[in-house]
Amino acid sequence: MHALAFFFAASCSLLATLPFTEPSKTQSSFTIDLIHHDSSLSPFYNSSMTRSQLIRNAAMRSISRANRLSFSHTLNKLKESPPEAIIIPNNGDYLMRIYIGTPSVERLAIADTGSDLTWVQCSSCDITKCFAQNTSFYDPKHSSTFAFFPCDSETCTQLPYSQYICGDSGECIYGYNYGDESYSYGGFGSDSISFDATAATPPNFPKFVFGCGYVNKITADKSRKPTGIVGLGAGPLSLVSQLGDEIGHKFSYCLLPFASNSSSKLKFGEAAIVQGNGVVSTPLIIKPDLPFYYLNLEGITVGAKTVKTGQTDGNIIIDSRSTLTYLEKNLYNEFVSLVKEIVAVEEENNYGPYPFDFCFTYKEGMSAPPDVVFHFTGGDVVLKPMHTLLLIEDNLTCSTVVPSSFGGISIFGNLAQIDFHVGYDIQGGKVSFAPTNCSLN
Ligand SMILES: *[C@@H]1O[C@H](CO)[C@@H](O)[C@H](O)[C@H]1NC(C)=O
Ligand SMILES: *[C@@H]1O[C@H](CO)[C@@H](O)[C@H](O)[C@H]1NC(C)=O
Ligand SMILES: *[C@@H]1O[C@H](CO)[C@@H](O)[C@H](O)[C@H]1NC(C)=O
Ligand SMILES: *[C@@H]1O[C@H](CO)[C@@H](O)[C@H](O)[C@H]1NC(C)=O
Ligand SMILES: *[C@@H]1O[C@H](CO)[C@@H](O)[C@H](O)[C@H]1NC(C)=O
Numbered sequence: 506m507h508a509l510a511f512f513f514a515a516s517c518s519l520l521a522t523l524p525f526t527e528p529s530k531t532q533s534s535f536t537i538d539l540i541h542h543d544s545s546l547s548p549f550y551n552s553s554m555t556r557s558q559l560i561r562n563a564a565m566r567s568i569s570r571a572n573r574l575s576f577s578h579t580l581n582k583l584k585e586s587p588p589e590a591i592i593i594p595n596n597g598d599y600l601m602r603i604y605i606g607t608p609s610v611e612r613l614a615i616a617d618t619g620s621d622l623t624w625v626q627c628s629s630c631d632i633t634k635c636f637a638q639n640t641s642f643y644d645p646k647h648s649s650t651f652a653f654f655p656c657d658s659e660t661c662t663q664l665p666y667s668q669y670i671c672g673d674s675g676e677c678i679y680g681y682n683y684g685d686e687s688y689s690y691g692g693f694g695s696d697s698i699s700f701d702a703t704a705a706t707p708p709n710f711p712k713f714v715f716g717c718g719y720v721n722k723i724t725a726d727k728s729r730k731p732t733g734i735v736g737l738g739a740g741p742l743s744l745v746s747q748l749g750d751e752i753g754h755k756f757s758y759c760l761l762p763f764a765s766n767s768s769s770k771l772k773f774g775e776a777a778i779v780q781g782n783g784v785v786s787t788p789l790i791i792k793p794d795l796p797f798y799y800l801n802l803e804g805i806t807v808g809a810k811t812v813k814t815g816q817t818d819g820n821i822i823i824d825s826r827s828t829l830t831y832l833e834k835n836l837y838n839e840f841v842s843l844v845k846e847i848v849a850v851e852e853e854n855n856y857g858p859y860p861f862d863f864c865f866t867y868k869e870g871m872s873a874p875p876d877v878v879f880h881f882t883g884g885d886v887v888l889k890p891m892h893t894l895l896l897i898e899d900n901l902t903c904s905t906v907v908p909s910s911f912g913g914i915s916i917f918g919n920l921a922q923i924d925f926h927v928g929y930d931i932q933g934g935k936v937s938f939a940p941t942n943c944s945l946n
Contacts, residue, residue, distance in 0.1 A: 533708040533751050534774030537700045539599045539616055539758060545766050547600065548613070548639070556764045560828075561858070561897050598826055598919060599760075600731055601771060604699045605713070606648030611701075612640075614733040615723075616771065618825045621740035621796045622681055624689045624716030625733035634720045638732045645717055651696040653677065653717075660714060661693055669693065679716050689734075691718035698744075713747060737825075738796035745931065748773065757928035758825060759943035760919055762891075767944050779928035779937035785884030786937040789929060790819030797822045798929065800936060802915065805836070806878040807843035812836060817882070820915055823927075823936060827918035829860065830893075831909035837862075840906065847875045861903040867896075877906075879917070886938050892921045 540546050543559045554562070601616040605625065612625050626635050628644035635642070645651040654661045654677040661669060661677030672678045672692075680690040698713035723731065736743045737756065745756050757777035760769045779786075790799040799819035804811050814820060814836060832840060841863045849872055850865045874890040897903050905920045926941040 532753055532774050533748070534772075534776045535700060535708050536770050536772045536776050537601060538768035539601055539760070539771045540613075540768050541761075541763065541765075542598055542600055544764070544768075546768050557895075557897055560763055560895055598828060599769065601735055602701050603735060604701065605643065605715070606645070606696050607650040608648075609697070609699060610643055610648075612643065612732045614735045615731045616737055616825065617734050618737045619797055619822070620681075620683065620734065621736040621738045621743040621746070622679070622689075622716055623713070623733070623735045623742075623744055624681070624691065624718045624721075626721055627691055627717035627719050629691070629717075630719040630721065635718070636721060636723060640732065643717065643732075645692075645694060645696070648696055650711070651694055653692050653694040654714075660695075664693070681716070687723045689716055689718040689721045691716050691720065693717075708751075710748060710751070713744075714742060736796070739791045739798055739931075740796045743796070745773075745929070752777070754932040755928065755930050757926060758922075759926045759941055759946045760825070760923050761943045762923055763920075765944060769943060770946060777928050778930075779926050779939045781926070781939045781941065784937055784939040785881075785886065786935045787881035787884040789931065789934050789936045791931075792819065797824070798936065799823070800917065801882040802879060802917075803882055804880045805840050805843075806880065807840065808847045808875045810843050810846070811880070812839040812843065821917050822914060823917045823922075825919050825922070827916045828905075828920055829916075830906045830918040830921045831911065831914070831916040832906060833913045833915050834908050836915070837906070837908040841904065844875070844877075844904065848872055858897070860907050861897065862907045864897070864901055864903040866900050867902050879921075884938065886925070887940075888921055892923060895920070 538546075542549055543554070543562070544550060545552070599616045600613050603612050603614060603623075604610065605612060614623070614625065625643045626638060628642040628646070630642050645653070656662075656669075656671035656675050656677045658677065664677070664679060668680055670678050670680070677693040678690060679693045680688070682688045693714070694717050695712045695714045697709055697711045698715075699709040718733065723734075737745055740746060745752070745754070752773040753775065755774060755777040757772045757779060758769060759772075761767055787800050790801065791797075792799060800821050800823050801817055801819050802814055802821045803816070804813040820833070844863070848865065874894055876890070877888045877893050879886045879888065893905055894902050895905050905918070909915055924941060924943050926939045926943070926946060928937045930937070
């Protein structure tokens with residue numbers, strides 16, 4: 506769920522003034538499970554689907570429903586409809602458990618590195634305006650620590666004006682539209698949040714700011730029933746920003762192969778420092794008013810040949826939620842011609858199911874598929890064939906790198922990140938990669 510580009514009119518001052526978690530001298534370091542939506546650990550697991558069906562479904566979910574949204578039907582006090590969004594695919598592949606309130610309530614929510622606000626469906630929600638979920642809606646009245654922000658509170662007024670309105674009782678109402686027509690609006694409040702961490706005393710953060718959504722839609726897939734979104738992106742409202750100093754402004758993940766029966770890991774604090782053999786780092790680029798984490802891709806090497814981008818200012822979004830990797834069209838075309846030279850594809854199958862583009866039938870005698878090196882500024886990430894190719898049906902192999910249809914935006918997706926420990930050091934301004942067997946991590 507990638508929040509629209511217009512959201513962050515707020516400056517860094519928001520970070521300084523929100524009533525975020527109380528500062529603590531001891532830094533928290535903890536690890537939680539990231540559950541692939543389709544894995545056997547997920548409540549949404551469908552055992553009758555084959556691995557290739559699952560992967561294909563995930564890739565199909567990448568199809569973005571680009572649309573210019575007007576929120577006027579619900580937030581009719583807004584003075585203008587939002588400007589064009591940056592539309593990137595929304596898959597919701599990974600879920601994480603959060604525990605909110607006192608006593609705490611467990612929520613299984615989409616972990617999203619492409620947006621900032623965390624929200625859950627709340628009890629004031631009328632089922633016609635929300636989506637069905639398998640547990641009762643979160644009821645703030647049952648939590649002794651929940652508080653709504655009034656409209657004239659500093660926290661509320663620091664939401665950009667196009668993202669909030671004042672309710673009839675003077676309450677702060679947020680409105681978020683996402684690039685795929687998903688949306689949430691509701692009360693803006695704070696409560697404690699904790700995680701089912703492996704630490705002896707699971708860290709608990711008392712005043713986490715989040716949305717109590719009562720008009721919500723997640724378009725990703727009708728069969729998927731998460732209960733909200735956890736925003737791990739850039740921007741002052743994200744979980745990562747709110748935990749801030751507590752976690753040293755660091756988080757990381759280690760994603761397992763698709764069909765694995767263990768859970769992937771999401772780490773915060775010291776645990777998120779990427780160490781070990783073969784660590785490479787590249788500058789993390791955060792652009793004003795956008796929730797995305799950008800890297801700069803200088804070129805791609807396939808076999809002995811390299812295509813260069815000639816760019817330096819952050820041209821690819823690194824995203825844990827997009828299944829596939831998307832390249833700006835010219836770069837994609839050059840990349841695919843190099844792959845074709847090496848694999849010596851005789852007959853290209855032009856009927857790869859959308860959104861796949863380059864597919865072929867692998868035949869005996871064909872050269873082994875090559876490793877592919879993504880040259881990020883200062884750090885080369887070597888991708889194995891398992892990262893870039895997928896057997897999607899009988900003998901039909903497709904490239905998981907596809908052309909971008911998102912206004913020239915490139916995205917480094919999650920299949921390409923499997924079995925890397927990927928660490929984000931927000932203050933240090935870098936993203937690090939280390940090849941890792943994530944099932945041992
Ligand atoms: C939803 O709850 C029902 C009954 O508790 C259970 O049988 C079903 O498996 C659950 N489905 C999911 C997707 O969690
Ligand atoms: C599980 O997958 C099978 C095969 O694709 C499909 O027919 C069935 O509807 C799916 N079940 C659910 C609950 O989605
Ligand atoms: C994962 O678990 C499922 C169901 O328990 C099983 O059918 C499958 O073989 C397991 N996969 C692996 C890779 O162990
Ligand atoms: C797929 O590959 C196998 C083994 O290489 C071969 O026997 C079979 O005919 C192929 N099927 C198709 C549809 O090409
Ligand atoms: C990773 O570790 C697991 C558990 O020891 C092992 O089964 C698996 O083969 C390893 N994967 C790779 C790619 O080495």
